[in-house]
Amino acid sequence: xxxxxxxxxxxxxxxxxxxxxxxxxxxxxxxxxxxxxxxxxxxxxxxxxxxxxxxxxxxxxxxxxxxxxxxxxxx
Numbered sequence: 002x003x004x005x006x007x008x009x010x011x012x013x014x015x016x017x018x019x020x021x022x023x024x025x026x027x028x029x030x031x032x033x034x035x036x037x038x039x040x041x042x043x044x045x046x047x048x049x050x051x052x053x054x055x056x057x058x059x060x061x062x063x064x065x066x067x068x069x070x071x072x073x074x075x076x
Contacts, residue, residue: 009038009047018053029056 007014015035016023026048029035036052039045 008050010050010053012046012048015048015053019056 010018012023012026016026019026026035030037030046030048035048035056037046037048040047
């Protein structure tokens with residue numbers, strides 16, 4: 002499995018981390034949504050952990066969360 006503190010992940014590791022298929026990871030790379038690097042002379046693709054974190058976005062915009070918290074304070 003994945004080693005803690007590892008900064009570069011394989012397609013398999015990235016897919017496990019995001020709980021999506023390997024083909025989804027490859028699609029994100031092709032579409033330019035996920036930064037990845039190929040090792041020269043090898044078929045191995047490595048993805049920086051920071052690129053994976055950038056792919057993630059909140060399920061709900063922060064402004065909605067702020068509005069909800071301020072309205073619950075009034076109750």
